Amino acid sequence: MKQHWLQTGNGKAVSCKQIPSLPSLEFNSALAEALENKKRVVSWFGMESGSDIRVFAVCSDTSHSALWVTATMFEAEQRSFPSLASRFPAVHLFECELYEQHGLLPENHPWLKPVRFEHGRKHSLGMHDYPFFPMDGAEVHEVGVGPVHAGVIEPGHFRFQCHGETVFHLEIQLGYQHRGLESLFLQKPLLRQAALAESITGDTSIGHVWAYAQAMEGLTGVTPPERAQWLRVIALELERLAMHIGDLGALSGDIAFLPGLSVYGRLRTEVINTSMALSGSRFGRGLIRPGGVVYDVDSQFLAEYLPRMLTHVEKDMDGINEMLIESPSVIPRLEHTGLLSTAVASEIGVVGFVARSSGIAMDSRHDHPYGGYVFLKSRMGAIPTFRWGDVEARTKLRIAEAKQSIQLIWLSLIHLNDQSSISMPCTTDQIQPDSLVVSMVEGWRGEVVHCVVTGPNRETLRYKIKDPSFHNWFGLAQALRNNGISDFPLCNKSFNLSYSGFDL
Amino acid sequence: MLNALKVRWAQGYQTVDHIRQVELNQRFRGLPVIESRACPEDCQACVEVCPSQAIQLSPVRIDLGKCIFCPDCSKVCPAEKIHFTPDYHLSCNEREGLVVGSQTQHPAVKTEERIKQIFGRSLKLRSVSAGGCNGCEMELNALANVNFDMGRFGIEFTASPRHADGLVLTGPISENMAPALQATFDAIPSPKIVIAVGACGISGGVFAASPALDRRFLEKIPVDLYIPGCPPHPLTFLNGLLDLLGKKYS
Ligand code: SF4
Ligand code: SF4
Numbered sequence: 001m002k003q004h005w006l007q008t009g010n011g012k013a014v015s016c017k018q019i020p021s022l023p024s025l026e027f028n029s030a031l032a033e034a035l036e037n038k039k040r041v042v043s044w045f046g047m048e049s050g051s052d053i054r055v056f057a058v059c060s061d062t063s064h065s066a067l068w069v070t071a072t073m074f075e076a077e078q079r080s081f082p083s084l085a086s087r088f089p090a091v092h093l094f095e096c097e098l099y100e101q102h103g104l105l106p107e108n109h110p111w112l113k114p115v116r117f118e119h120g121r122k123h124s125l126g127m128h129d130y131p132f133f134p135m136d137g138a139e140v141h142e143v144g145v146g147p148v149h150a151g152v153i154e155p156g157h158f159r160f161q162c163h164g165e166t167v168f169h170l171e172i173q174l175g176y177q178h179r180g181l182e183s184l185f186l187q188k189p190l191l192r193q194a195a196l197a198e199s200i201t202g203d204t205s206i207g208h209v210w211a212y213a214q215a216m217e218g219l220t221g222v223t224p225p226e227r228a229q230w231l232r233v234i235a236l237e238l239e240r241l242a243m244h245i246g247d248l249g250a251l252s253g254d255i256a257f258l259p260g261l262s263v264y265g266r267l268r269t270e271v272i273n274t275s276m277a278l279s280g281s282r283f284g285r286g287l288i289r290p291g292g293v294v295y296d297v298d299s300q301f302l303a304e305y306l307p308r309m310l311t312h313v314e315k316d317m318d319g320i321n322e323m324l325i326e327s328p329s330v331i332p333r334l335e336h337t338g339l340l341s342t343a344v345a346s347e348i349g350v351v352g353f354v355a356r357s358s359g360i361a362m363d364s365r366h367d368h369p370y371g372g373y374v375f376l377k378s379r380m381g382a383i384p385t386f387r388w389g390d391v392e393a394r395t396k397l398r399i400a401e402a403k404q405s406i407q408l409i410w411l412s413l414i415h416l417n418d419q420s421s422i423s424m425p426c427t428t429d430q431i432q433p434d435s436l437v438v439s440m441v442e443g444w445r446g447e448v449v450h451c452v453v454t455g456p457n458r459e460t461l462r463y464k465i466k467d468p469s470f471h472n473w474f475g476l477a478q479a480l481r482n483n484g485i486s487d488f489p490l491c492n493k494s495f496n497l498s499y500s501g502f503d504l
Numbered sequence: 505m506l507n508a509l510k511v512r513w514a515q516g517y518q519t520v521d522h523i524r525q526v527e528l529n530q531r532f533r534g535l536p537v538i539e540s541r542a543c544p545e546d547c548q549a550c551v552e553v554c555p556s557q558a559i560q561l562s563p564v565r566i567d568l569g570k571c572i573f574c575p576d577c578s579k580v581c582p583a584e585k586i587h588f589t590p591d592y593h594l595s596c597n598e599r600e601g602l603v604v605g606s607q608t609q610h611p612a613v614k615t616e617e618r619i620k621q622i623f624g625r626s627l628k629l630r631s632v633s634a635g636g637c638n639g640c641e642m643e644l645n646a647l648a649n650v651n652f653d654m655g656r657f658g659i660e661f662t663a664s665p666r667h668a669d670g671l672v673l674t675g676p677i678s679e680n681m682a683p684a685l686q687a688t689f690d691a692i693p694s695p696k697i698v699i700a701v702g703a704c705g706i707s708g709g710v711f712a713a714s715p716a717l718d719r720r721f722l723e724k725i726p727v728d729l730y731i732p733g734c735p736p737h738p739l740t741f742l743n744g745l746l747d748l749l750g751k752k753y754s
Contacts, residue, residue: 116680117680118716119679119714119715119716120715127680128683147681147684148632148665148684148688150663150664151645151661151663152631152633152641152644152645152661153633153641154633154636154638154641155632155633155634155681155684175680176634176635176678176680176681176684177633177635177636177675177678177680177681178635178678178679178680178716179635179675179676179678179711179714179716179717180711180714180715180716180717181711181714183714183715183716184710184711184713184714187713188555192553192555193555194555194574195555195556195572195574195576195710196555196710199572199636199637199639199709199710199711199734200637201637201638202636202637202638202639202640202641202642202735203638203639203642205639259508259511259512259515262515262518262649262650263511263514263515265649265650265651266515266518266649266650266651268649269646269649269651273529276528276529276531276532277529277531278531279531280529280531280532280533280573280575280588281532281533281573282643282737283639283642283735285572285574285734286533286573286574286575294579295531315514316511316514319507319510319511319514320511322507323507323508323511326507498638499638500635500636500637500638503678503680
């Protein structure tokens, strides 16, 4: 590993000059070797300068909480590389993205699909003449849904190949929410992009803005005060709690378990109103900025408001959880539905709670701890997982994680007694030139990864964003195979993936 | 069984009754108040820091159609001219009415007789999400929960545009979504209304400068109601709509 990679850590900036620059083929074999040794690729992206394209890859090594980076350069006439996707399906979408964003062709890629129909894309296929994967045979029929769906939700297209009620294959085509986020990050001074980071996906405002702020702190060498670190943990766990509870409500609605719909709905309101009491926004916006947080909390919030909410929500959540699990109409509807086996899950590289529900213990709070989690890691215990990977497992895991979030908030509260400051100044002249930083935060869906590259004048050369949905949409497509098409809404809710976070 | 009763008992009555007067937490950032005192000479701090080009100077005015209530301007102003209040009555049927300064009127929604007559008792809406972050959609969904219960006012979201009386637009309108937005609008039978929700829907919000947008839809189609926020609080939406429909609910 040592010779072809440079070791770094979560939120730590490294000089671009120190990153190995390997010949393309050697870069490929370095990646293949890492993948063979059970490392995971957490980011793999290109950066254009003139006619050259520099490509970086980042691997996660959980045994040392380390991240490893390496790079290669594609000069003007060189626009292809041998694809690794057939051997390692987990990287298939990175390769598709390299092709779509930069025209780097992964030779012999098994399915070079458009990712999000990027603005100014290199693809020849248009969004409206995209040929979906077809199936032939007597009685095979095709169902197309979207981009506008029945509910108030984001747009995407789903194409089902069915035999009777059974889905043989589901193809998901996204890109409707594509609004050029990565290029917007280059348009303004880097330190003024917190609001944009909060709008990558609204349901993970805290997860993304923390990843952004941590990247900025890595680049400027600023350490946020401890008090800010704990307030961030509280904000992130409130976000996780609210989303898990909200989704349990939505799942209940889908299976006509109406007490769940209304009780979880009400509990979610209590949690997001707590985020509002903390930050002035029900989604925690405006709270986290590079260098710390903007709002402090008073003793009334710490001693009364928050503890009352936690106690109350936990008690009522336990009641409705018990009712959900014990209702004869619920569990039989969830078990064996939308199965994603451990083998398939690890092969295609899903992340976050989806991976944990399929028996893969991974969590960046644990594997690459940051901020308050450096301390909390040892108190979190083992990462909760389930083996079966069906809707039941994902439901029960969310229940377990919601409870864990409440525990983590309690633990954070203990540390908020000191009256230290909540923010340190971060200024542009502190930004390290010619550097790369990789920043990972465990959002409620899974790992949020931001990679930032600066140039010689401290300008932003590349801002790469990865929402966990980038990996997990393919997991949803796999989970639907051999299920009834009417189970789609239920499976979909159990994943609840982000369109805006994927489409960027 | 006992547990079920306990859960039901704990749920109690959750509906927000007085949706016009509810007081939100003091930290909630609604209507900005701009003081009339003079700015320090050559100061542009608020303009420079604003993520969505919402501020004009001399005199200072904030365009609520662009503002994301972040509230960075209020933090950097050396004269402390800008404060945010928890007032969530922000909607307006005129685009210009969203620009607030120290001397301007409170944004307000005028009841439109024609709209009141046709849709006053029942209004069905089709939502189209076009390139936003999903924050607005989550708040629109919250309107149907037990707290806000929008259905009690005869206002609901429908699955099919054919059953709708109006379009609720969220998001800055990405190029990739523009054709589907137009097709959905065309599928709604006339007479119909258009409601632009959130900084994105109204102006493009934090994404306004992106070349990946195509906002030509709004050049052709007039908007009946603007609902500011990023995302708007459900109460901003609900009150704006009740005003538009002339519902005298208090
Ligand atoms: S609060 Fe509104 S006007 Fe002020 S900086 Fe933020 S977006 Fe701009
Ligand atoms: S207005 Fe704000 S909350 Fe609404 S879609 Fe745009 S960025 Fe998201």
